[in-house]
Amino acid sequence: MTRADERDQRSSADGAQGPHDLDPTVTGDLDEVLAGALEHARPYAEEGTLPTRAPSVAEVDPTRFGIAAVELDGTEHVAGEADTPFPIQSISKVFSLVLAMQKAEDGRGIEAELWQRVGVEPSGDPFNSLVQLEHEEGVPRNPMINAGALIVDDVLVTHCEDPPGDMRSLVSELAGEPLDLDGTVLEQDGESGHRNRAMAYLMSSFGNLRNPIDRVLDTYVHQCAVSMTTRQLARAVRFLANHGVDPATGRQVLEPASARRVAAIMLTCGTYDAAGEFAFNVGLPCKSGVAGGIVGTVTDTMGVCVWSPPLAPSGNSAGGTAALAYLAERLRISLF
Numbered sequence: 001m002t003r004a005d006e007r008d009q010r011s012s013a014d015g016a017q018g019p020h021d022l023d024p025t026v027t028g029d030l031d032e033v034l035a036g037a038l039e040h041a042r043p044y045a046e047e048g049t050l051p052t053r054a055p056s057v058a059e060v061d062p063t064r065f066g067i068a069a070v071e072l073d074g075t076e077h078v079a080g081e082a083d084t085p086f087p088i089q090s091i092s093k094v095f096s097l098v099l100a101m102q103k104a105e106d107g108r109g110i111e112a113e114l115w116q117r118v119g120v121e122p123s124g125d126p127f128n129s130l131v132q133l134e135h136e137e138g139v140p141r142n143p144m145i146n147a148g149a150l151i152v153d154d155v156l157v158t159h160c161e162d163p164p165g166d167m168r169s170l171v172s173e174l175a176g177e178p179l180d181l182d183g184t185v186l187e188q189d190g191e192s193g194h195r196n197r198a199m200a201y202l203m204s205s206f207g208n209l210r211n212p213i214d215r216v217l218d219t220y221v222h223q224c225a226v227s228m229t230t231r232q233l234a235r236a237v238r239f240l241a242n243h244g245v246d247p248a249t250g251r252q253v254l255e256p257a258s259a260r261r262v263a264a265i266m267l268t269c270g271t272y273d274a275a276g277e278f279a280f281n282v283g284l285p286c287k288s289g290v291a292g293g294i295v296g297t298v299t300d301t302m303g304v305c306v307w308s309p310p311l312a313p314s315g316n317s318a319g320g321t322a323a324l325a326y327l328a329e330r331l332r333i334s335l336f
């Protein structure tokens, strides 16, 4: 029995007709819920702030807001600016990890190497913190913070011929259309990435980063610069809700066990040091980015994505977090 079936059974057993019993597979209702999520979340977005530290996103219009949900059968639901592209930034850490795990599934011993060099525990620190790295001898807590993503990229530089190109191909395939790069991110984030460079040098000093630092940083900046809409991102994460199979093509992107691991890392580490709050209020595997995007997956049901640029102090989109909490509550899709 799928989770959707279980939910149906639970709803009819309750006999309840209230808003909590909306089923995400009902087209009309889900469109309404997305519009409701957007309205509900706008005041929260107004309380957020644009990240002055990240020049490429410091000057975007803070009222922009889009949301999309794409079901496994391909039905797409959107509200607001769901077709406006924005840089995926840290959301790309999901896709770079997927690429590394694909290489690991090729059976070249990469999996063991990967999990020796990066952990799977929440950090409880901001995404760009250097503090833990010194204490923990250059082994980042998880692949969803910058230091961990740099280790994943180092693995990709070793095992891919063209890591930025391979990553862009993977995400384009999952989104169902070719994707562009955001020129501003490429230019400005590359120049302003002093912290990322510092982390890379620190990890090199511990012997945990092995390739030339510039190649690793270049891979990282290129993945952050991939430009996508909420609709495309909601499509692109569906394979994680579908046991590793892209429902659009039937391709097994990852083995089911690997897909579960990626989702588990998103749940526990995907929203920086607010992962506990996300589990508490949303209850879905999610990954956020500094440009205000957040993706989420609902097992056996759909991929979701929300975009609203102002951030909460945790670095997650303030409006996006509120919108996802609303969706989770209305649709009863929390894992818990």
Ligand code: GLN
Residues within 6 Å of the ligand: 054, 088, 089, 090, 091, 127, 128, 146, 189, 196, 224, 288, 289, 290, 291, 315
């Ligand atoms: N390019 C950004 C950085 O490295 C991405 C971080 C993020 O989205 N949180 O700082």
